[in-house]
Amino acid sequence: MRRGTALREARWALARLESPAGRAPFDAGLVPAYGIFWQGWTNWLRGGVLALQPAAGRDPAEVRRFAEASAAIGAAFDASASPYLAAYPGQAWPVDSTVAVASLRLHDALLPPRFAPTVARWLDGVRQRLDPRTRLLPHRVDLATGAPAEVARATSQSVIQRFLVDVDPAFAREQYLRFRDRYVAAPLGLGPAVREYPDGMTGAGDVDSGPLVLGVSLSATVVALGVAQSQGDAALAGALANYGELVGLPVDTPWTRRYALGALPVGDAFLAWSKTARPWVAAPPDPPPATVRWWWRLPLLSALLLVGLLGWLPDLVRRRGGAGPPAAGALPATEALRVCGAARFRPPGEAARPATPGPLP
Known part of the structure; x- marks a missing residue:
């Protein structure tokens, strides 16, 4: 079917x-x-x-x-x-x-x-x-x-590497290892991702690469996922896929998953193309030596944890500094609780009684 x-x-x-x-x-x-x-x-x-x-x-x-x-x-x-x-x-x-x-x-x-x-x-x-x-x-x-x-630029290299494996597998492996060495990076220790220009060189983006963030081309990164998969580089393909799940802003329905909040269907098409990549002519190649280690997620998870803690920072500062004096006219905490309890549990039709300081019942 x-x-x-x-x-x-x-x-x-x-x-x-x-x-x-x-x-x-x-x-x-x-x-x-x-x-x-x-x-x-x-x-x-x-x-x-x-x-x-x-x-x-x-x-x-x-x-x-x-x-x-x-x-x-x-x-x-x-x-x-x-x-x-x-x-x-x-x-x-x-x-x-x-x-x-x-x-x-x-x-x-x-x-x-x-x-x-x-x-x-x-x-x-x-x-x-x-x-x-x-x-x-x-x-x-x-x-x-x-x-x-x-x-050589990553937007074209990622497509070249995807097809070269079916033209000449040995030459393709040699080219892939060069590409991986010069273009796969981890900006700010977060990654992996694919630079548009080789290591040590900067340049402008264009309509193919899209805006470059810290030198990274998002389009080349997506296509490189398929390249790594076609080359049997499961470690890099898996890391690129996992990273994309985080930064790709996916939106799920019971039947579909759309990335970039569903705003770029062409990006979804490229991801589907990359995640199903395999050689059409050549035999699947042996895995190359892995360059992505198991701990590649640690810097990223640490950064996410830090971002989460920043949301609690104002409350922690208030707790560390202690509460200031109550505002004028404010009830003590115990009296406020008694008033709230009385208002909540008085019988229907009974008028509210004025709050007077005194011990809790």
């Missing part, structure tokens, strides 16, 4: 991506048509639709469309001097090409293989053009040469 629901929803999304409205933001004159951003993600979804069907029962039209689109993508990479194709006129981001190459690997896992030479050539070009500061795939490149134009 779940597979049928997933197939229906995936086809619904694919139909909208392939519609005129879905292609409208992209340039039909690029190679491949509409650019590698649209082509890569759309083709990955086409492969996902086929993966949800038994091989003998696949829709022939969907098989043909996936094969044709994969061939167009492969031909564009084979004809390019750079491993990174244009997403928009004159602009290229390695993350988009990574998704597209992963779709070629998915093709070869589902249909008769044909793109191994293309993938090998792409990987060779990538290794020659790594960001010199981090030795990771850069955030943005020169379109003509593929040379790095911007340092």
Whole structure:
């Protein structure tokens, strides 16, 4: 039943991506048509639709469309001097090409293989053009040469790492360990979280990263949860998920859970994508050495305890200083109790008696 629901929803999304409205933001004159951003993600979804069907029962039209689109993508990479194709006129981001190459690997896992030479050539070009500061795939490149134009950033790295595991698991593990070492941090001792820029470097946020809080990108942190899970890094994936439950401001109903008080549905979608992450082509990798220890929660819990104690601070100060003299006209505490008791328990219709000082009965 779940597979049928997933197939229906995936086809619904694919139909909208392939519609005129879905292609409208992209340039039909690029190679491949509409650019590698649209082509890569759309083709990955086409492969996902086929993966949800038994091989003998696949829709022939969907098989043909996936094969044709994969061939167009492969031909564009084979004809390019750079491993990174244009997403928009004159602009290229390695993350988009990574998704597209992963779709070629998915093709070869589902249909008769044909793109191994293309993938090998792409990987060779990538290794020659790594960001010199981090030795990771850069955030943005020169379109003509593929040379790095911007340092590796977490918003693109988190997506690159998610797909690279299906392109080349060994290279992906090497890249993941570099990414984890340079970008996973614990600002103010609270965390873990993912910095937008590598350790030792600062920069501005943008529409992809969102506002940076102490250098941390919330969007990259959410996507990195899926990366850690795909790499078998259960310790980091679990810590990121637990931290998100605290700072994500979840709102529960009997049927759903929404984060950011339900104000950002796209964030909920990314969390669902990350929490269900797994390689589609490669075998699940062995766990890497853990870097998150069992006591990572202690600084966070200590901070929460301190915040809770601050609410009691005024009362503690009053108690420590002692109560001041009673205000003018105020009754002593024992007399106030007697008056309250008399007012509460007098018979119905009996007039209230004036309070006069005296011993309690």
